[in-house]
Structure formats: structure tokens, C-alpha cells
Amino acid sequence: MTMFDIHTHILHGIDDGASDLEQMLLMARDAASQHITGVIATPHHADGHHWNPGERIRRLTDEANAALRAANIPLTIYPGQEVRIYNRLLEDLEEKIVLTLNDSRYLLLELPHSHIPRETADMIYELQLMGIVPIIAHPERNLEIARDPRRLLELVQTGALAQVTSHSIIGHSGKKVKQIAMDLCKHRLIHLMASDAHNRSLRNFNLDTACEAIVDTLGQDFRDYYTANASSVMNDQPIEVWPADARMRKKFFFFGR
Numbered sequence: 001m002t003m004f005d006i007h008t009h010i011l012h013g014i015d016d017g018a019s020d021l022e023q024m025l026l027m028a029r030d031a032a033s034q035h036i037t038g039v040i041a042t043p044h045h046a047d048g049h050h051w052n053p054g055e056r057i058r059r060l061t062d063e064a065n066a067a068l069r070a071a072n073i074p075l076t077i078y079p080g081q082e083v084r085i086y087n088r089l090l091e092d093l094e095e096k097i098v099l100t101l102n103d104s105r106y107l108l109l110e111l112p113h114s115h116i117p118r119e120t121a122d123m124i125y126e127l128q129l130m131g132i133v134p135i136i137a138h139p140e141r142n143l144e145i146a147r148d149p150r151r152l153l154e155l156v157q158t159g160a161l162a163q164v165t166s167h168s169i170i171g172h173s174g175k176k177v178k179q180i181a182m183d184l185c186k187h188r189l190i191h192l193m194a195s196d197a198h199n200r201s202l203r204n205f206n207l208d209t210a211c212e213a214i215v216d217t218l219g220q221d222f223r224d225y226y227t228a229n230a231s232s233v234m235n236d237q238p239i240e241v242w243p244a245d246a247r248m249r250k251k252f253f254f255f256g257r
């Protein structure tokens with residue numbers, strides 16, 4: 001089966017991901033060994049620490065792919081970005097400073113850990129007017145969503161998709177985050193799973209292990225849905241948004257209180 005990973009920090013020398021060329025190649029080998037054939041590089045942008053315009057990401061992606069070919073590693077890296085909401089986001093998207101995932105309609109949006117910025121819903125709406133579908137990265141790590149998953153439901157109802165991180169699913173971010181991640185998945189508030197891989201130790205790919213955990217806990221349908229949607233992002237195809245689980249809503253809404 002072809003596997004795609006739509007959220008990685010595999011490019012080196014650009015953010016807090018791979019530290020150098022050697023680490024990038026080792027990460028690439030790890031990905032290939034898990035039957036991942038393509039990954040989208042999503043360096044941080046406009047998060048207060050990193051400023052990575054699209055042009056730079058495209059250049060580094062080309063260089064990385066040349067290095068992968070030279071090393072005979074069967075993996076292709078595609079350009080993308082993990083973007084925080086900021087003032088000029090929409091203008092910078094038009095000017096190609098902000099990149100979507102592999103030039104598709106999908107944009108990977110990162111929330112701060114502590115809260116959901118007030119302008120988030122408006123931004124999701126504005127992006128859709130431009131034909132862009134925002135994907136909220138790792139909502140399970142946002143404290144406001146952890147406290148009240150209805151906040152994610154609202155964003156999904158506004159038109160965003162949500163991507164859970166494989167580490168959260170297998171418990172590498174702690175028991176509580178794992179519980180929240182699984183609960184969001186179970187209630188069909190999650191549409192994609194990706195690694196958010198940063199390095200080879202604590203934040204590795206782990207997509208295969210996470211897929212097994214999803215199948216064990218929630219069933220094959222969930223895994224198939226996430227896998228198919230990652231392909232849709234890669235190929236710029238529409239994603240069918242499954243309805244959030246209404247039967248469990250009450251219990252779900254009381255979760256964590």
C-alpha cells in the first residue's frame with residue numbers, strides 16, 4: 001500500500017526538524033522502511049521563531065530530493081509549510097510566501113498550544129473563499145480543545161479539517177494527550193493522521209505503529225479513511241468530511257471536565 005505523510009520536519013537547516021544532511025537521510029530511510037513513499041516537508045512558518053518563505057522551502061526540497069536519489073532512498077519529498085495565523089497570511093498565500101501542501105488546496109494551520117486565537121474561525125472562512133481548505137495540525141495538543149472538544153467541532157463545522165499526530169496516538173506525548181487524541185478520532189473529528197516527525201528519537205515517523213493502534217481501538221475503517229485522505233491531499237482531490245459522532249456527543253462533551 002502506498003503511504004503518504006503530509007506533515008514532517010524532514011528538511012534540515014530550516015527549523016527544529018532534521019539537524020543536518022545525515023539526519024535527514026536517516027529519517028528518510030526510516031520513512032521508506034515504513035512503506036512511506038512520499039512525505040510533505042512542512043517547516044514552521046510565522047510561529048515567532050521561524051520565518052520560512054515558500055521559495056526557500058522549494059529550493060531545499062529540490063536539494064533534499066537530489067540527495068535522496070544520490071543515496072538511493074526510495075522516498076520523495078514534496079513542498080509544504082506549517083503556518084501560524086498571522087496578519088498577512090492571506091496576502092502571503094497569494095504571493096507564494098505561504099505554501100499549501102504540495103501545491104494543493106490544503107493548508108496546514110498550526111494553533112498555539114495555549115488557546116485558539118479569536119480570529120481562527122474568520123481565517124478558516126476567508127481561506128475557503130480563496131478555495132483553500134485549512135487542516136488544523138495536532139488539535140489534541142491545544143489546551144482549549146483538550147478542555148472542550150466542542151471547540152474543534154466548531155472549527156470543523158466552519159470548514160476546517162483536523163490532523164492527529166501519530167505520536168499522540170501511541171502515547172509518546174503522554175497518557176492524557178493519547179486519551180484526547182483517541183477520543184477526537186473516535187468522534188470523527190479527525191480526518192488525517194501524520195507523523196509531524198522532527199528527528200529519529202522521540203519524534204520519529206511511527207505511522208505504522210499508530211495505524212495499528214487505530215485499527216485495534218477504532219477499526220479498519222478509520223485507518224482506511226486517514227490513508228485515503230492523505231492521498232487526496234497529496235493529489236489535490238476533494239475529501240469527504242464524515243459527520244461527527246452525534247450519539248456520543250453528550251459523553252464526549254463532558255470529557256475532561
Ligand code: FE
Binds near residue numbers: 008042
Ligand atoms: Fe509540525
